[in-house]
Amino acid sequence: MAKRIEDEVGPFGYRAFVDSAPVLERALAEKAGLGWIGKHSNIVNRKAGSWFFLGELYTTLPLPADQAESDHCGRCTECIDICPTQAIVAPYTVDARRCISYLTIELDGPIPESLRPLMGNRIFGCDDCLMACPWNRFATPAAGDEFLPRHGLDSANLCDLFAWDEETFLHRLEGSPIRRMGHERWLRNIAVALGNAPYSTTIIAALNSRRLHPSELVREHVNWALARFTQ
Ligand code: B12
Ligand code: SF4
Numbered sequence: 170m171a172k173r174i175e176d177e178v179g180p181f182g183y184r185a186f187v188d189s190a191p192v193l194e195r196a197l198a199e200k201a202g203l204g205w206i207g208k209h210s211n212i213v214n215r216k217a218g219s220w221f222f223l224g225e226l227y228t229t230l231p232l233p234a235d236q237a238e239s240d241h242c243g244r245c246t247e248c249i250d251i252c253p254t255q256a257i258v259a260p261y262t263v264d265a266r267r268c269i270s271y272l273t274i275e276l277d278g279p280i281p282e283s284l285r286p287l288m289g290n291r292i293f294g295c296d297d298c299l300m301a302c303p304w305n306r307f308a309t310p311a312a313g314d315e316f317l318p319r320h321g322l323d324s325a326n327l328c329d330l331f332a333w334d335e336e337t338f339l340h341r342l343e344g345s346p347i348r349r350m351g352h353e354r355w356l357r358n359i360a361v362a363l364g365n366a367p368y369s370t371t372i373i374a375a376l377n378s379r380r381l382h383p384s385e386l387v388r389e390h391v392n393w394a395l396a397r398f399t400q
């Protein structure tokens with residue numbers, strides 16, 4: 170976009186951000202008229218729904234101010250009702266400590282035991298509140314390869330993913346944001362997901378194969394998962 174503007178007006182000062190710096194992206198997007206902050210706390214656009222990232226150009230250009238968008242959530246509570254961990258504790262307020270996105274991606278250390286059974290098979294983030302939003306019925310899939318499923322992860326089997334050693338993890342997820350969480354959290358999260366799955370001998374065998382993993386974090390989550398099948 171900066172290049173396109175440059176083509177029109179010549180060189181100008183700018184810096185681009187996408188979830189990359191302490192920028193109040195949602196407040197800026199709302200004020201810029203891109204949408205309103207929905208009850209799930211993300212930006213919703215009347216035509217595009219809520220399933221998109223926000224990006225900004227800070228610039229020295231003297232641009233006219235846009236009209237802010239107003240709230241169109243109305244009486245809807247779909248996102249609040251669907252949240253598996255009741256992380257949307259009040260409209261527009263997410264308790265990040267309960268959000269599966271935080272628990273699987275950002276949290277360093279053990280996942281609180283009370284939340285583990287509620288996480289289902291989500292091993293990297295969660296989109297349930299966005300998925301539930303009725304405004305997404307107007308959304309269309311993004312064009313461009315960057316948004317297509319990669320590495321066959323849209324049809325992956327958790328036991329196969331659990332068998333990846335660190336080298337395979339790093340190699341198979343090259344270029345993917347999942348790589349950022351590291352192999353230890355990867356195993357921690359999959360152990361929880363396997364503990365939430367219906368009983369199968371394949372799952373028990375997969376969990377047993379990691380019982381003696383060098384990481385105490387992984388071992389503890391594996392033991393929690395195995396204990397789920399003996400209750
Ligand atoms: C921390 C963070 C998280 C945390 C906490 C989220 C939360 N809801 O609090 C965790 C890890 C849980 C998380 C999860 C997710 N996140 Co996140 N996250 C961020 C991040 C990095 C910072 C947000 C933040 O806390 N800023 C600091 C606080 C002080 O600012 P703020 O929240 O914007 O609040 C200010 C204003 O917005 C305003 N304000 C806030 N709420 C309200 C409400 C009203 C009524 C009003 C008037 C004003 C107002 O006042 C505040 C103080 O000035 C942003 C990127 C960014 N730089 O903004 C992405 C971002 C919000 N995340 C994003 C996404 C996509 C997700 C996930 C869907 C990822 C996933 N699939 O797992 C989930 C969704 C969970 C959810 N329901 O929010 C997108 C949202 C895109 C969109 N359509 O809006 C962002 C914008 C990243 C991006 N560039 O695309 N995220
Ligand atoms: S991302 Fe998932 S866990 Fe987090 S608030 Fe939305 S539905 Fe709840």
Ligand code: SF4
Binds near residue numbers: 207209243301303
């Ligand atoms: S699901 Fe309903 S309440 Fe939640 S953001 Fe969308 S319109 Fe608003």
